[in-house]
Amino acid sequence: MRNNHEHLLKNNAILGRLTGEDRATVLKDGQVTSFKLRQGVYDPDQRINEVYFPINSVLSVVTHMENGTVIEIGTIGREGMTGIPLLMGADSTPNTSFCQVDGECWEMSASTFRQLLEQSDTFRAFVNRYLQAYVNMLGQFIGCNRLHSVYERAARWILMTQDRVDEDEFPLTHEFLATMLGSRRSGVTLAAAALQKAGFISYHRGCITVLDRDALVGTACECYGVTKREFDAMLRPEAKIGNGKRREVA
């Protein structure tokens, strides 16, 4: 049982790097939880009592506009965790989180999370670095949503999700993707059809398969690579976070 759990922990980038006492605390005070497709994780402005470290599930953070429109602002998978606001001293978030691809998470109470932050420099360091990468992703997406086409963003989104589930196939409807991207469904259908025709992906009634990852990377906007490098770098303690951008102000 414990071996099984330890195996699961390895799949999460943060938990998988803990050792000794820290790992013991995680195993002792946490548990595996499953999320089903579209299941809610956090509601706006509600107290956050648990944090989750995805193992093979993918969660989505979205914001609601006043007119009811929903749009994705971030994705959380095995590279990270939910409950970022706790790290900043808040106990809630104005956003909504839910399950985008069903699977398992490691659940930890907010109090255990805070205890670990105090107890472990390693844990605090990794979580902080994740926060940093997450915030940098938000900044990137501000530009992405303004400057890049549905086609590019769709490819980017598919790649990001595939990285997090680590399988070629996962559930996805055009309708859902359109909501995440803040575009209309028929626009996504055109983009998806083009990607399928090109042989990069195939899909069928709510299920998508990535066929040619490299081609997708070439199709997606730079935002995919930029954020991926950020997240990768965060996991290398000695690496400098950043991606070599060095430009002048206009």
Place this chain on the structure above:
Amino acid sequence: MRNNHEHLLKNNAILGRLTGEDRATVLKDGQVTSFKLRQGVYDPDQRINEVYFPINSVLSVVTHMENGTVIEIGTIGREGMTGIPLLMGADSTPNTSFCQVDGECWEMSASTFRQLLEQSDTFRAFVNRYLQAYVNMLGQFIGCNRLHSVYERAARWILMTQDRVDEDEFPLTHEFLATMLGSRRSGVTLAAAALQKAGFISYHRGCITVLDRDALVGTACECYGVTKREFDAMLRPEAKIGNGKRREVA
């Protein structure tokens, strides 16, 4: 001289709330610095040696896309500070910061900043809450950039800047605003002309004047109000937001 400085500190939402030893540390180890229009503050991936608390200046954080396009991801004025990455344990940022409206900042070395974080619960709390509001703003703008028109976003931007300079008049060209909003200049000219015709603003060769704030608020997308409430609430320790729950200070 010291009185003068203390007066300046009051104008920054974070520094203005410090007392006793904390304030003494700030005054002892910091200084006033001026930024000129378009002057750079941080370059991508360069070590952050100083942090700045705007007094009456406004700074802008932008990201560069690979094709050279620049777009704003955040604004920093007297409600906050630069150097957020330090708070997350990083020592650089992938983004660029520069001066959007010239004026003064309180400059503090990174080491003093870290010392204050250790020394003062109050300081750490305020800075953490500011980070929280800043991150929430990023999330809001991800949606805003995708879903709202140039007209709405232009009004939002003008309001946000005016809040930070606290004067009705400040420098702004259509060209610059277009860059910040990630749109083309002539589109901003149309939006600005409409706002002027409506009597909400007036402008002339690189200088804009807000004439009717309330009308502008009505014109801007909800994102203005949402982020303003976040910043206001985060800086009031006793504030109740969301469902009436008090947010804990870290």
Place this chain on the structure above:
DNA sequence: TCGCCTCTGTACCAAACCGGACAGACGAAG
């Protein structure tokens, strides 16, 4: 005062996208 540079107004075409709608196709449930 003159000339130049910046800022603003405007125009035009093309592409992308919205908003909405409709129909076919597939699969799950009965």
Place this chain on the structure above:
DNA sequence: CTTCGTCTGTCCGGTTTGGTACAGAGGCGA
């Protein structure tokens, strides 16, 4: 084997915006 709901393909008019270009107007320096 139907039925029904979901998912996808497609269409069309209208709007916004991108890309580009040009000209006038104001301010500033020579």
